[in-house]
């Protein structure tokens with residue numbers, strides 16, 4: 449508990465924030481969104497190359513309040529005015545999902561680098577149009593990143609390094625937000641803003657499946673939801689349970705709820721691996737072989753900084769080589785963690801990180817690296833974001849609710 453408190457204390461109130469460098473990037477934020485301090489203003493405190501310069505909201509008073517609370521020097525009159533400001537290099541777009549496409553296109557066309565909240569857009573059609581925008585494939589094109597922060601966190605990166613996708617037999621991933629963490633008036637439950645639990649949380653579980661199988665789903669076999677039927681909330685799922693078939697007939701299961709039990713439980717990814725040969729010269733001399741059948745679980749796939757744990761449950765079998773007969777079995781269990789890359793192990797030891805860096809801070813590190821033309825150790829490229837939206841569409845189509853609607857702006861391109 450003391451570890452959690454000290455990590456979070458330092459994350460939100462860094463004791464020694466670095467001075468800003470002369471060539472720091474100037475960011476603007478479109479909308480005084482709840483998530484914006486977590487995604488940007490807070491991690492910016494410890495990034496010497498990031499200045500959060502401006503905010504725009506639909507209501508100026510709201511923008512001013514947000515600016516004051518978060519130490520932002522400028523308030524712009526509108527989203528347009530912000531993206532048209534030549535002094536702004538990058539924008540964070542934390543708008544409702546249905547507005548991501550339009551404002552990302554507009555910002556890119558205004559020459560801004562874009563950090564775009566997850567899920568990237570409303571559906572795969574929008575994703576293809578956005579990530580294949582001609583303006584993104586010219587020399588020195590703007591950088592566009594779907595803010596899939598959890599994928600930048602050391603424990604997730606370490607977890608993946610322990611799993612060979614070719615050996616994965618099945619994956620289950622679950623997440624939840626307690627009932628008191630959402631309200632029916634949230635953007636999550638507005639169909640015209642592309643709401644739904646699959647959009648809000650399911651996307652994390654879907655990414656876990658895609659990445660751990662190292663493949664795309666061939667089919668959504670089932671997707672059962674509880675959803676609203678009234679007014680603007682219609683067809684917005686507050687929970688879902690979906691199964692997917694991956695290449696080789698392998699099955700992935702994902703579930704989430706935005707109206708879960710009172711007690712929060714960390715999101716999980718549970719992977720069953722096939723038996724793999726563990727070479728042992730001594731055993732082989734006596735005509736035997738050793739196999740390992742691993743179940744690997746990451747508890748805490750979304751917000752690793754709060755708490756996470758990697759559990760490795762290995763069942764070993766010694767088999768007679770000639771007959772395959774099992775002559776001995778035993779199990780070994782082991783738990784690991786990685787709040788920093790140094791803790792993640794030798795392969796990662798050179799990567800910058802602090803225990804007080806949230807996933808958002810890691811994401812910002814790589815975003816700035818990309819904008820500055822430096823190497824990025826972790827990235828979510830546009831094709832990844834397109835594939836992610838395809839999986840979301842598959843689930844919504846199977847559920848009967850239908851993929852989230854495209855923005856009218858798509859028709860104007």
Ligand SMILES: NC(=O)C1=CN([C@@H]2O[C@H](COP(=O)(O)OP(=O)(O)OC[C@H]3O[C@@H](n4cnc5c(N)ncnc54)[C@H](OP(=O)(O)O)[C@@H]3O)[C@@H](O)[C@H]2O)C=CC1
Pocket residue numbers: 478479480481482483484487504505506507510542543544545547565566567595597635641647648
């Ligand atoms: N990375 C993460 O962990 C998280 C990501 N998200 C993502 O971030 C985005 C924003 O989520 P969140 O901060 O929770 O949402 P909020 O409702 O708090 O913020 C959304 C912002 O969008 C603006 N907005 C513009 N048009 C509308 C409209 N028609 N209706 C409502 N709001 C509008 C509002 O800005 P204005 O101030 O101009 O009125 C508002 O501040 C979503 O895409 C969500 O999926 C959300 C939570 C966590």
Ligand SMILES: O=C1OC[C@@H](O)[C@H](O)[C@H]1O
Pocket residue numbers: 625648649750
């Ligand atoms: O991305 C998210 O992660 C955390 C949740 O609280 C939020 O609602 C969701 O959109």
